[in-house]
Amino acid sequence: MSRTQFPSSALDAVAGTPDGATVLVGGFGLAGMPFELLDALIEQGARDLTIVSNNAGNGDVGLAALLAAGRVRKVICSFPRQVDSYIFDELYRAGKIELELVPQGNLAERMRAAGAGIGGFYCPTAVGTPLAEGKETRVIDGRTYLLEYPIHGDVALISAWRADEVGNLVYRKTARNFGPVMATAARTVIAQVAEVVPVGSLDPEAVVTPGIYVDRVVRVDARSFLAQGAR
Amino acid sequence: MTTGPLTMDELAALVARDIPPGSYVNLGIGHPTKVADHLLPEAGVVLHTENGMLGMGPTAAGEEVDPDLTNAGKVPVTELPGAAYFDHASSFAMMRGGHLDVCVLGAYQVSAGGDLANWHTGGADDIPAVGGAMDLAIGARLVFVMMALFTRGGAPKLVSRCTYPLTGVGCVSRVYTDYAVIDITPEGPRISRTFGMSVAELSERLALPGLAG
Numbered sequence: 001m002s003r004t005q006f007p008s009s010a011l012d013a014v015a016g017t018p019d020g021a022t023v024l025v026g027g028f029g030l031a032g033m034p035f036e037l038l039d040a041l042i043e044q045g046a047r048d049l050t051i052v053s054n055n056a057g058n059g060d061v062g063l064a065a066l067l068a069a070g071r072v073r074k075v076i077c078s079f080p081r082q083v084d085s086y087i088f089d090e091l092y093r094a095g096k097i098e099l100e101l102v103p104q105g106n107l108a109e110r111m112r113a114a115g116a117g118i119g120g121f122y123c124p125t126a127v128g129t130p131l132a133e134g135k136e137t138r139v140i141d142g143r144t145y146l147l148e149y150p151i152h153g154d155v156a157l158i159s160a161w162r163a164d165e166v167g168n169l170v171y172r173k174t175a176r177n178f179g180p181v182m183a184t185a186a187r188t189v190i191a192q193v194a195e196v197v198p199v200g201s202l203d204p205e206a207v208v209t210p211g212i213y214v215d216r217v218v219r220v221d222a223r224s225f226l227a228q229g230a231r
Numbered sequence: 232m233t234t235g236p237l238t239m240d241e242l243a244a245l246v247a248r249d250i251p252p253g254s255y256v257n258l259g260i261g262h263p264t265k266v267a268d269h270l271l272p273e274a275g276v277v278l279h280t281e282n283g284m285l286g287m288g289p290t291a292a293g294e295e296v297d298p299d300l301t302n303a304g305k306v307p308v309t310e311l312p313g314a315a316y317f318d319h320a321s322s323f324a325m326m327r328g329g330h331l332d333v334c335v336l337g338a339y340q341v342s343a344g345g346d347l348a349n350w351h352t353g354g355a356d357d358i359p360a361v362g363g364a365m366d367l368a369i370g371a372r373l374v375f376v377m378m379a380l381f382t383r384g385g386a387p388k389l390v391s392r393c394t395y396p397l398t399g400v401g402c403v404s405r406v407y408t409d410y411a412v413i414d415i416t417p418e419g420p421r422i423s424r425t426f427g428m429s430v431a432e433l434s435e436r437l438a439l440p441g442l443a444g
Contacts, residue, residue: 028282028319029305031298054319081360082305092358101359104281105323105366112320124369125327128400130351131361173316174282175299180318208318 004167005216006196010040013190013218017046017155024111024151024182025053025063026158029082032175033062034159034192036220041157042066048073052111052151054104054178056080056088067091076151078104103131106148108181114150115184115213123148153186160209163193163219164202167211176208183213190215194222235427236409239377244269246335246377246407250276254332257281257367259349260304262377263335277313279331281363283322286314303363323363326370334371336364338378338406340393343439345403345415347376348395361398368399380408387437389413389420419443 007013014037017023023041027033042065049072056075057064064087066072080088080099091097102110103125113121122145126132136147158179161172169191171179183189191209196219237245239262247269250256257279258266267289270276278287280302287302288309296307317325325331338349347368351359368374378388389406406413411433412424419441422430430444 029301031282031301031305079360079362081358089358093356099358101361103361103365104319104363105327105370108319108323109327123327126365127369128346129365129397131365171316173297173300173310174280174284176316176318177282178319181320 002166002211004211004214006165007216007218010036010192010218010220011043013037013192013216014040014044014155014157016188017041017044019046020048021046021154022050022052022152024153024156024158024178024186025051026156026177026179026182027062028054028174028177030058030062031173032159032171032177032179034157035062036218037157037159037190037192038062038066042069042071047071050074050076052076052107052153054078054107055082056085056099058082058084060087064088067097072097074098074100076100076102076107078102078107101131107151108178110148110151111153111178111181111185113148114152115181118150120147120149122146151185153182154188156182156186156189158182158189158191160191160193162195162197162202163191163214163217164197164211165199167191167214167217168202168207169193169209169211169214170202170206171208180209183209188215189213191217192220193217195219237426239409240265242377242407242409245412246375247271249375250274250333252276255279255285255330257326257331257334257371259334259336259364259367260362261337263337264302264304266335266377279322279325280308281319281322281326281367283317283319284310284314285317286311288314323366323370326363326366329370329372331371333373333375334367335375335377336367338376338388339395340388340390341376341378341403341406341415342393343389343391343415343420343441345401346393347374347398347403348393349376350398351396353396364398368402373404374399374402375405375407376403377407380410381436387439389437389439391439
């Protein structure tokens, strides 16, 4: 009996997400965004959330819909401003949402550190820039580095391609992006997948996220966001 | 000296010719993306995209479009034989660990000492977005910048000190512009090629201490 649970609906999968939670949300733009889990989180009702994601929503679906529903207090991301980030832009300009801007590599590595039990790390990214303000610096072998701290999530919402019945995950193409690192960095990791296959069906050499990291898996019908006019 | 300044497409072709065969290369969003159109298959240049892929192919069209396969600009792309996918932490470890040979980035300004400003205008109403620019700036072995040499108002974008917020310090190796290619060296900026403007005229318009032809 696997520790990974397989709730029958996305709403059951996100049950228990508390108000004030830090939620890691997978995806790069729309690729790998866990649409169904985000819709379920809107329905579930958790508020005052801190969202950690690469972007701050596209169009009016997925993460953008969660923002539009007024559930998000703060976004920690690398690239909020995009051609179709109008929901975030409006909230930000109205002072209704807080932004912590993090270089993309630090965003990924800070979550990797959280998942690997690393208390902090020194990195040369952003040295001498406005994003270095307030950070401890250290010179190692003649190069200057900034001290970066881990980002822990209470919950991670990610989208993978296939799971097996013990929660091992494989992804598809560049939709993998933040999924594997977010799966290591949150207390409760929830994955939506297009297919759940029997144990033994995934090549163990090809498993990307081992089931040890995955708490809940929900199968959703693959949906084409292109057809839904999200771009 | 050629008869006139280069178009961005001609400049992209020039950058592509200067990328050593077999290089692993990241092309930034905007004009640098055009460099891909001028890379010859026999050169064996492998394109990296920071959202987790090596071996990126051309932009996808029609039936090829797959929402799970995009570039850093979120444009649908294709995969070439030999492509590899990896997660974001691996993608940036690859970059920050010094494994990429070249990156080509756009810029608002570059300083004579190779400082780069390309992420934020600093304007009060401008929403800042940095993406992977700061990681690329410090990570790639060679950082090429591709930009117009002057703003629309005629002000040089190669400056003694950047007035826009910095992306990285002393990180730029070479600047490709419509009027000249300029190497950033420990001795100062060096004009290596000009297009439609003499070295003397360029030196006068840029008025940069230490600039040499």
